[in-house]
Amino acid sequence: MSKIKIIKDKCIGCGLCISACPVDAIKLIDKKAVIDLDKCTLCKACLESCKFDAIEIKEQTKKAKDLSDYKGVWVFAENSNGNIAPVVFELLNKARQLADDLGTEVSAILLGHGIEKKAEELIQRGADKVYLVDSKDLGHYISENYTIKIAELIEKYKPEILLAGATTTGRSLAARIAVKCYTGLTADCTGLEIDKDKKILIQTRPAFGGNIMAQIISPNFRPQMATVRHKVMPEAKPDPARKGEIIKESFDSTNVDKRIKFLDFVKEDVSTVNLAEADVIVSGGRGLGSPENFKIIEELAKNLDAAIGSSRACVDAGWIPYSHQVGQTGRTVCPKIYIACGISGQIQHLVGMQSADLIIAINKDPDAPIFKVADYGIVGDLFKVIPLLSKKLKEAKSPK
Amino acid sequence: LGNAGKKDMMHIVVCIKQVPDTTEVKINPETNTLIREGVDSIINPFDTYAIEEALRLRDKFGGKVTAITMGPPQAETVLRDAISLGVDSAILVSDRAFAGSDTWSTSLILSKALTKMDNFDLVICGKQASDGDTAQVGPGIATHLNLPQATYVRRVDSLHLDTSPKVIVVERLLEEGYEMLEVRLPALITVVKEINEPRMPSLRGKMKAKGAQIDVWKNSDLAIEENEIGLEGSPTQVVKIFSPPKKEGGKIFEGEPAETVDKLVKEIKDIL
Numbered sequence: 001m002s003k004i005k006i007i008k009d010k011c012i013g014c015g016l017c018i019s020a021c022p023v024d025a026i027k028l029i030d031k032k033a034v035i036d037l038d039k040c041t042l043c044k045a046c047l048e049s050c051k052f053d054a055i056e057i058k059e060q061t062k063k064a065k066d067l068s069d070y071k072g073v074w075v076f077a078e079n080s081n082g083n084i085a086p087v088v089f090e091l092l093n094k095a096r097q098l099a100d101d102l103g104t105e106v107s108a109i110l111l112g113h114g115i116e117k118k119a120e121e122l123i124q125r126g127a128d129k130v131y132l133v134d135s136k137d138l139g140h141y142i143s144e145n146y147t148i149k150i151a152e153l154i155e156k157y158k159p160e161i162l163l164a165g166a167t168t169t170g171r172s173l174a175a176r177i178a179v180k181c182y183t184g185l186t187a188d189c190t191g192l193e194i195d196k197d198k199k200i201l202i203q204t205r206p207a208f209g210g211n212i213m214a215q216i217i218s219p220n221f222r223p224q225m226a227t228v229r230h231k232v233m234p235e236a237k238p239d240p241a242r243k244g245e246i247i248k249e250s251f252d253s254t255n256v257d258k259r260i261k262f263l264d265f266v267k268e269d270v271s272t273v274n275l276a277e278a279d280v281i282v283s284g285g286r287g288l289g290s291p292e293n294f295k296i297i298e299e300l301a302k303n304l305d306a307a308i309g310s311s312r313a314c315v316d317a318g319w320i321p322y323s324h325q326v327g328q329t330g331r332t333v334c335p336k337i338y339i340a341c342g343i344s345g346q347i348q349h350l351v352g353m354q355s356a357d358l359i360i361a362i363n364k365d366p367d368a369p370i371f372k373v374a375d376y377g378i379v380g381d382l383f384k385v386i387p388l389l390s391k392k393l394k395e396a397k398s399p400k
Numbered sequence: 401l402g403n404a405g406k407k408d409m410m411h412i413v414v415c416i417k418q419v420p421d422t423t424e425v426k427i428n429p430e431t432n433t434l435i436r437e438g439v440d441s442i443i444n445p446f447d448t449y450a451i452e453e454a455l456r457l458r459d460k461f462g463g464k465v466t467a468i469t470m471g472p473p474q475a476e477t478v479l480r481d482a483i484s485l486g487v488d489s490a491i492l493v494s495d496r497a498f499a500g501s502d503t504w505s506t507s508l509i510l511s512k513a514l515t516k517m518d519n520f521d522l523v524i525c526g527k528q529a530s531d532g533d534t535a536q537v538g539p540g541i542a543t544h545l546n547l548p549q550a551t552y553v554r555r556v557d558s559l560h561l562d563t564s565p566k567v568i569v570v571e572r573l574l575e576e577g578y579e580m581l582e583v584r585l586p587a588l589i590t591v592v593k594e595i596n597e598p599r600m601p602s603l604r605g606k607m608k609a610k611g612a613q614i615d616v617w618k619n620s621d622l623a624i625e626e627n628e629i630g631l632e633g634s635p636t637q638v639v640k641i642f643s644p645p646k647k648e649g650g651k652i653f654e655g656e657p658a659e660t661v662d663k664l665v666k667e668i669k670d671i672l
Contacts, residue, residue: 003500003630023441023474025472039472039473040472040499041471041500042499042500042630043638044638048640048641058631059637080576143539143551144548144549167575168574168575171535171539172539172549172551174536175537175539175540176540176543178503178540178635179504179508183635184635184636185636187532187535188534202639206533207531207532207533208531208533211644212641212642212644213643213644214641215639215640216636217637218635218636260548260550260584261581261583262581263569263581264580266577267577268577268578274576277575323594328445330593332533336671337672358671360664360668366652366654371650375650375651376650376651376652376653376668377650377653378652378657378660378661379652379653380654381657384657385660388658389661392662393672396665396672397669
């Protein structure tokens with residue numbers, strides 16, 4: 001019994017599926033496509049490519065559990081040092097829409113120490129309920145401890161959807177919870193909506209470094225889990241008049257995972273390094289020529305309250321620390337404005353920044369690939385253009 | 401780097417993945433599908449750092465490194481690459497029944513393979529794979545095996561093999577800085593690029609890789625229930641793949657810096 005098959009009557013032997021197959025598993029034999037099942041990974045790329053519906057895949061048939069008990073949309077209220085992570089407000093906004101479409105309520109799950117007063121803030125931003133677990137054992141985020149408690153809450157209250165930010169914390173945590181609860185998890189979503197007929201969550205996310213988009217569902221498992229990319233969705237605005245319920249839950253100290261010990265946290269200069277939070281990023285590339293020349297990038301960044309990014313070339317040359325690297329092997333960023341200075345735009349760099357709302361490129365080579373993704377570009381000598389741009393933007397921003 | 405004793409035979413397992421070279425993946429504008437013809441298969445870039453870190457720890461503390469991958473038969477190539485770099489042995493986990501597995505099922509399959517191996521002290525994965533970009537399989541394996549985890553590790557501070565219990569101290573890269581964790585072994589870590597600079601294969605390594613015996617484990621070796629693997633066992637389903645909305649052509653200014661800068665500032669000043 002194979003899970004994928006070619007319907008021979010429909011196949012015209014056009015070969016589109018052959019070029020779509022990433023693992024070279026399809027061949028034409030007697031003008032019909034034939035799939036080598038030893039090579040096929042069931043990735044479905046061919047399904048998409050076939051214009052004649054000639055490829056069939058056997059979908060999941062089982063029902064994992066009784067799903068009707070699962071109700072409500074949950075948001076993991078990530079926090080550190082007593083502050084709610086900004087992505088949480090974006091999740092609450094989206095959760096509100098999803099819950100309204102499903103006719104259900106939004107709950108936030110807030111774990112930490114000394115964070116009780118933050119529950120109100122979550123209610124103001126759209127939570128109907130806050131499950132609050134305030135414990136000295138949860139003061140610092142440890143995946144194992146948080147997983148135990150959240151899995152327990154899921155078991156007890158049965159949410160149908162659970163959202164977390166696609167942050168280092170959210171991604172490490174959600175992956176553990178999903179395995180523990182045997183449910184589906186979609187990483188780094190940029191779109192979420194409800195299929196109103198089936199009442200399920202449709203999750204859209206980039207793959208292959210943003211070169212393609214995929215829509216993913218987990219129809220037979222609950223909760224449907226997703227981590228969501230920061231700065232893609234708008235924040236919920238606070239409404240001081242909103243009322244909600246705070247449900248206190250306790251953490252059993254004997255559940256602390258003694259195998260992991262938190263030793264220390266070292267904060268880096270957040271204003272220039274926190275690429276995830278920055279609305280504006282100014283990035284420098286090989287075109288700068290030397291590490292000293294990052295000064296002009298710093299100057300422009302300062303005038304725009306921007307974080308500083310970099311291409312891989314500068315990091316590899318030791319001009320700037322790795323934490324600034326944008327791109328495939330660095331960070332993926334999604335600011336409102338990305339200014340690429342002296343960056344040619346290798347695909348490895350583009351996949352890390354092409355989802356920025358607005359891209360500005362400055363490069364002396366008019367054929368540089370960065371101009372293909374840029375909304376605005378200046379072809380010119382960056383040592384002349386950038387200082388001038390710094391000055392003009394400063395003037396434009398300051399009140400006349 | 402710690403006070404580890406050499407007498408202890410440490411076993412490190414590196415989980416790697418064969419991926420299409422993302423940089424070559426393009427969309428056919430007419431059919432709106434991926435053109436992956438002629439696209440090379442490579443070792444996931446992040447996994448090269450995982451391999452390097454395993455080799456460095458082995459070279460310092462003694463022991464052995466095993467590389468493991470799950471994939472179709474041709475994924476064997478990345479295991480030979482790993483051996484050419486200095487990995488001691490390699491296992492290919494491959495079965496038609498595994499095809500279509502999502503991160504839940506994949507991490508289950510890899511965890512069962514790890515269970516079948518000799519006792520290991522440390523599992524190292526790249527922070528994520530460049531095709532799926534999920535970063536879920538590492539923590540998934542850790543959870544299936546009930547191992548403690550440290551993700552996004554940018555530095556191994558020290559390894560203590562003569563303490564009881566054995567521990568590893570690592571730095572995790574976070575959005576606002578980094579944190580230090582002490583994690584008891586056996587543990588799983590995922591690593592970022594900053595952790596090291598991977599070596600190139602030696603000629604001797606390449607020779608060794610050519611003739612190396614690579615064990616293939618099928619599901620009959622792992623005995624996982626059919627309803628927990630492949631499309632059937634995977635909670636998530638891909639409904640459709642499409643190309644992202646195309647960007648409109650941008651406005652590119654050429655000429656004297658004074659003019660071009662003025663034009664740009666005029667365009668963008670309202671949104672700043």
